[in-house]
Amino acid sequence: MASLFLRTPGPSQSLPKTQKAHFVLPQNLPLSWRSKYRTEPAAAAAVRIRCGLIEPDGGKLVELVVEEPQRDLKRRQALSLPQIKLSKIDIQWVHVLSEGWASPLKGFMRESEFLQTLHFNSLRLGDGSVVNMSVPIVLAIDDSNKNNIGDSSSVALVDDKDNPIAILNDVEIYKHNKEERTARTWGTTAPGLPYAEQAITHAGNWLIGGDLEVIEPIKYHDGLDRFRLSPAELRDEFTRRNADAVFAFQLRNPVHNGHALLMTDTRRRLLEMGYKNPVLLLHPLGGYTKADDVPLEWRMKQHEMVLEDGVLDPETTVVSIFPSPMHYAGPTEVQWHAKARINAGANFYIVGRDPAGMGHPLEKRDLYDADHGKKVLSMAPGLERLNILPFKVAAYDKTQNGMAFFDPSRPQDFLFISGTKMRALAKNKESPPDGFMCPGGWKVLVDYYDSLTPSENGRVPEPVPV
Amino acid sequence: MASLFLRTPGPSQSLPKTQKAHFVLPQNLPLSWRSKYRTEPAAAAAVRIRCGLIEPDGGKLVELVVEEPQRDLKRRQALSLPQIKLSKIDIQWVHVLSEGWASPLKGFMRESEFLQTLHFNSLRLGDGSVVNMSVPIVLAIDDSNKNNIGDSSSVALVDDKDNPIAILNDVEIYKHNKEERTARTWGTTAPGLPYAEQAITHAGNWLIGGDLEVIEPIKYHDGLDRFRLSPAELRDEFTRRNADAVFAFQLRNPVHNGHALLMTDTRRRLLEMGYKNPVLLLHPLGGYTKADDVPLEWRMKQHEMVLEDGVLDPETTVVSIFPSPMHYAGPTEVQWHAKARINAGANFYIVGRDPAGMGHPLEKRDLYDADHGKKVLSMAPGLERLNILPFKVAAYDKTQNGMAFFDPSRPQDFLFISGTKMRALAKNKESPPDGFMCPGGWKVLVDYYDSLTPSENGRVPEPVPV
Numbered sequence: 001m002a003s004l005f006l007r008t009p010g011p012s013q014s015l016p017k018t019q020k021a022h023f024v025l026p027q028n029l030p031l032s033w034r035s036k037y038r039t040e041p042a043a044a045a046a047v048r049i050r051c052g053l054i055e056p057d058g059g060k061l062v063e064l065v066v067e068e069p070q071r072d073l074k075r076r077q078a079l080s081l082p083q084i085k086l087s088k089i090d091i092q093w094v095h096v097l098s099e100g101w102a103s104p105l106k107g108f109m110r111e112s113e114f115l116q117t118l119h120f121n122s123l124r125l126g127d128g129s130v131v132n133m134s135v136p137i138v139l140a141i142d143d144s145n146k147n148n149i150g151d152s153s154s155v156a157l158v159d160d161k162d163n164p165i166a167i168l169n170d171v172e173i174y175k176h177n178k179e180e181r182t183a184r185t186w187g188t189t190a191p192g193l194p195y196a197e198q199a200i201t202h203a204g205n206w207l208i209g210g211d212l213e214v215i216e217p218i219k220y221h222d223g224l225d226r227f228r229l230s231p232a233e234l235r236d237e238f239t240r241r242n243a244d245a246v247f248a249f250q251l252r253n254p255v256h257n258g259h260a261l262l263m264t265d266t267r268r269r270l271l272e273m274g275y276k277n278p279v280l281l282l283h284p285l286g287g288y289t290k291a292d293d294v295p296l297e298w299r300m301k302q303h304e305m306v307l308e309d310g311v312l313d314p315e316t317t318v319v320s321i322f323p324s325p326m327h328y329a330g331p332t333e334v335q336w337h338a339k340a341r342i343n344a345g346a347n348f349y350i351v352g353r354d355p356a357g358m359g360h361p362l363e364k365r366d367l368y369d370a371d372h373g374k375k376v377l378s379m380a381p382g383l384e385r386l387n388i389l390p391f392k393v394a395a396y397d398k399t400q401n402g403m404a405f406f407d408p409s410r411p412q413d414f415l416f417i418s419g420t421k422m423r424a425l426a427k428n429k430e431s432p433p434d435g436f437m438c439p440g441g442w443k444v445l446v447d448y449y450d451s452l453t454p455s456e457n458g459r460v461p462e463p464v465p466v
Numbered sequence: 467m468a469s470l471f472l473r474t475p476g477p478s479q480s481l482p483k484t485q486k487a488h489f490v491l492p493q494n495l496p497l498s499w500r501s502k503y504r505t506e507p508a509a510a511a512a513v514r515i516r517c518g519l520i521e522p523d524g525g526k527l528v529e530l531v532v533e534e535p536q537r538d539l540k541r542r543q544a545l546s547l548p549q550i551k552l553s554k555i556d557i558q559w560v561h562v563l564s565e566g567w568a569s570p571l572k573g574f575m576r577e578s579e580f581l582q583t584l585h586f587n588s589l590r591l592g593d594g595s596v597v598n599m600s601v602p603i604v605l606a607i608d609d610s611n612k613n614n615i616g617d618s619s620s621v622a623l624v625d626d627k628d629n630p631i632a633i634l635n636d637v638e639i640y641k642h643n644k645e646e647r648t649a650r651t652w653g654t655t656a657p658g659l660p661y662a663e664q665a666i667t668h669a670g671n672w673l674i675g676g677d678l679e680v681i682e683p684i685k686y687h688d689g690l691d692r693f694r695l696s697p698a699e700l701r702d703e704f705t706r707r708n709a710d711a712v713f714a715f716q717l718r719n720p721v722h723n724g725h726a727l728l729m730t731d732t733r734r735r736l737l738e739m740g741y742k743n744p745v746l747l748l749h750p751l752g753g754y755t756k757a758d759d760v761p762l763e764w765r766m767k768q769h770e771m772v773l774e775d776g777v778l779d780p781e782t783t784v785v786s787i788f789p790s791p792m793h794y795a796g797p798t799e800v801q802w803h804a805k806a807r808i809n810a811g812a813n814f815y816i817v818g819r820d821p822a823g824m825g826h827p828l829e830k831r832d833l834y835d836a837d838h839g840k841k842v843l844s845m846a847p848g849l850e851r852l853n854i855l856p857f858k859v860a861a862y863d864k865t866q867n868g869m870a871f872f873d874p875s876r877p878q879d880f881l882f883i884s885g886t887k888m889r890a891l892a893k894n895k896e897s898p899p900d901g902f903m904c905p906g907g908w909k910v911l912v913d914y915y916d917s918l919t920p921s922e923n924g925r926v927p928e929p930v931p932v
C-alpha cells in the first residue's frame with residue numbers, strides 16, 4: 001500500500017506537552033468560521049495541558065477492551081452467562097463502542113440515552129454538559145433472549161460461532177418501538193431504508209442496554225485491520241506529527257480529483273488562517289454499507305491508487321478506516337460522523353452536499369434536502385467546539401482539463417460527472433475525461449464492475465459521489 | 467361562572483419588588499425533585515430583581531400585538547401587501563405567538579428554527595443559551611401563494627373574510643417536507659393523526675417564516691375570551707397574589723375528583739417543602755382538539771361545576787385557557803405544554819401518564835409508551851429550570867367511596883374508571899360511583915353526549931382522561 005497509509009503505531013508514544021494548542025483561534029479566522037468557535041477558556045486550558053488535541057466528548061476517551069491479564073477470566077465468566085448472538089452490524093457497534101468513538105457512551109444505550117438520542121440528538125451528562133449523540137447505538141433482542149436472560153444483570157455477547165465477544169453489565173431491557181425509532185432517526189418510515197431492512201425490521205422487539213467489557217480488540221482478518229486505527233491511536237499519531245489542526249474527511253465512495261482538490265484547498269486555507277501544521281484525516285467508513293455502494297476492499301484499493309498518484313502529501317495525511325456502520329440518515333447521521341471524529345482528535349470537519357443522504361426509497365427524489373446536512377450540523381448541540389467546513393462544489397473544468405471549484409460566472413466551462421455517468425463509463429470500460437480521476441484509480445473501478453456478474457440481482461451497483 | 471374563574475386584570479398592576487423569590491430552593495425539597503433544579507445563581511439573581519417569577523425563555527416575554535395608535539396604519543399597510551389566508555389553526559398559532567407563549571420566537575419559524583425544532587426540540591439563542599421548542603410553529607403556503615409573494619419581503623395574513631390579522635416581515639420561504647415533519651414530530655407517519663390530517667396533509671408545499679406584527683389582540687367572540695389570559699396577564703395575576711410557587715396543570719378533558727385530589731395534594735406538598743403561597747394554574751387547552759374530545763365550551767361548563775363544588779380554593783387557583791392547538795404528539799408535545807407555562811410564570815409542571823398521547827391510528831395500541839412523556843420531559847433541553855412533578859395514579863377507592871391515590875398493597879379496593887367506561891355511563895345517563903365526579907359536573911357530561919345526534923358519523927365521541 002502507499003506510504004501514506006498509516007500502520008498502527010507502537011504502543012508507547014509519549015505526548016509532547018509543549019506543542020502549540022490547535023484550538024487557539026487564529027486572529028484571521030473568517031467570521032463565518034468563527035461563529036462555530038466557542039471554546040470555553042477553562043476547558044481549553046485543561047486540554048492544552050493534557051495533550052494539545054481537542055478534548056474527547058465527556059473529557060476522557062472511553063476504552064472498553066479489558067486488559068490482557070483479565071481476558072481469560074472474562075472468557076470463562078462469559079460462558080456462565082445468558083448469551084446473545086451478535087450480527088455483523090452488532091459487532092461493528094461493539095467495535096465502535098470499545099474504542100470510544102461514541103465517548104462518553106460506555107456500552108449499548110439504556111432507555112434514557114435512547115430517548116435523548118431520538119428526541120434531542122444529544123445526551124446530558126451528570127455535570128450538566130451536553131454531548132452530541134444523534135444515532136441510536138442499541139442492541140435488539142427477541143422474546144426468547146429476554147426470557148433466557150431473566151433476572152441476570154449481565155449477559156455474554158457472542159459471535160455466530162458462539163465465541164464470546166463481550167460482557168454487557170448492569171443490563172436494562174426496554175421496548176424496541178421500531179416505527180418510532182425509524183421515524184425519528186430517518187424522518188421517514190418508508191420501506192426500503194437499507195439499514196432498517198438490515199438491522200431493524202427483522203430485529204427483536206426489545207432493546208438491551210448496559211456497560212460493555214470487550215474481551216479483546218475487534219478484528220476482521222480481511223487484510224485491512226492494520227488500517228483500523230482507534231481514536232487513541234489516531235490521537236497518538238496526530239500528536240507525534242505535531243498537528244496543530246486536524247481536519248477530517250468522511251467518505252464512503254471512490255475518491256476523484258475533485259475530492260483531492262478540496263482536501264488540498266482546505267489545508268491551504270488552514271495555513272492561511274495561521275495554523276502551522278494542519279493534518280488531514282482521510283477516513284473512509286468501514287462498517288455496513290448498502291449493496292450498491294462500492295465495497296470497502298475495492299475502495300481501499302482505489303484510494304491507494306489515487307494516493308500513489310501523489311496529489312496528497314503523505315507527511316500531512318493520515319488514512320484510516322472508521323469502523324461505524326452506515327445509516328444513510330442524512331442530517332441525523334452527519335452529526336454522528338462529525339462527533340466520532342472529535343473523539344479521534346479532529347477539530348475541523350469537512351461537510352459536503354447531502355451528507356449521508358440517499359434517494360427516497362419510494363419517491364423519485366432525494367430523501368433529504370441537500371443543504372440540510374450542513375445546516376443541521378452547524379447548529380447541533382454538543383458540536384460547538386468543532387469547526388464545520390462546508391464543501392465547495394467541484395466539477396470538471398473543460399478549459400483546464402481537470403477538476404476545479406465551480407465558477408458560477410462561467411457555467412458553460414464546467415462538466416458535472418454524476419454517479420450515473422461515472423457508473424456507465426466504468427461499466428463500459430470507457431475512460432472519464434483526463435484529470436477526473438488518476439488512471440490507476442479508475443482502473444480499480446473498472447475492475448470492480450467487471451468483477452460483478454450481471455446476473456447478481458440483474459443490476460449493477462452504482463457508485464455515488466460522497 | 468365560578469368566582470375562581472379569573473377575569474382579565476386591569477392594564478396597570480405594578481410588580482412588588484420585595485416578595486420572596488419562588489425559585490429559592492427550599493432545603494427540604496426531596497432529592498427526586500432537586501435533580502431537575504439547576505438555576506444558575508447569576509440568572510436567579512437577575513430574575514429576583516426583576517419580578518420574582520421564573521424568567522421567560524430568552525429573558526424577555528415576547529409581545530407582538532402592535533400598539534393601538536399604529537393599528538390603522540398597519541391595517542392600511544396590510545392592504546398593499548400580498549395576502550395569505552389563515553386557517554382557524556393558523557390563527558390560533560398567531561394568537562400563541564402574539565402573546566409570547568413561544569418566547570423567544572417572534573413569528574412563524576424560519577428554516578433554521580424549524581430544523582432545530584425537528585432535530586433537537588430546542589433552539590440555540592445568539593448568546594449560546596438553549597430554550598426548549600419541540601413543536602414546529604410554521605405557516606404553510608402553496609405554489610400560488612409563493613408566486614403571488616414573489617420578492618416581497620412582507621406579507622399580510624388575513625382571515626377567511628380577508629380581514630388583516632397580522633403582517634409577516636423579513637419573510638423566508640422554504641420547503642415543507644410533510645413526511646419528514648410528521649415523522650420527526652410524531653414518531654410515525656401513519657395516516658390518521660388528527661393534527662396532520664387537519665393542518666398538514668392538505669397544506670401547501672412551502673413554509674413561510676418571518677417576524678409577526680399582529681394588528682390587534684386575537685379574540686374568538688365565543689363568550690370565553692375573558693378567560694384567555696396572556697402570559698403577561700397571568701404573570702401580573704400571580705404577582706398580585708404574591709405567589710412564591712406556580713404549579714401548572716394542563717388539561718383537555720373533563721376534571722374528575724382524582725384530578726382535584728392531585729392538585730390539592732400538590733399544593734400540600736409544596737407547602738411542606740417550604741413555599742408559603744403556591745398558586746395553581748388550572749389551564750385547559752383551548753385550541754384545536756380532535757373530534758372525539760369534549761369541546762372547549764362543554765369542558766369549561768364542566769370545570770365551572772366542578773370548581774363550584776368547592777374542592778379547589780379560589781384564593782390559590784387561577785383558571786385560564788391556553789390558546790394552543792393540540793398536536794397529540796406525546797413526548798414531543800408535552801415539552802411544548804411545559805415550556806409555554808414557563809413563559810406564563812409557572813415553575814412547577816404536573817405531568818401525567820401518557821401526556822398528549824392517543825391511540826395509534828392504525829394499530830391496537832397506544833401511540834406512545836405511557837412513561838416516555840415524563841421521562842423525555844425530565845431530560846429535555848431548555849427545561850432545566852422547570853420542576854417536573856410526576857402525576858400519581860388516582861383511582862376510585864371503594865373503601866372510602868371517593869377518589870384516592872392508588873395503593874398497590876390493596877389493589878382489590880380500587881376501581882379504575884376508564885374513558886370507555888365513563889363514556890358508556892354518560893351516554894346511558896347512568897351515574898358513576900359516588901365521589902368520582904361532582905353531580906353538577908357529571909350532568910354537563912351527560913348533557914353533552916345527549917346533545918350529539920347519534921347520526922354524527924355513527925359514533926359518539928369518547929372522553930379520554932388527561
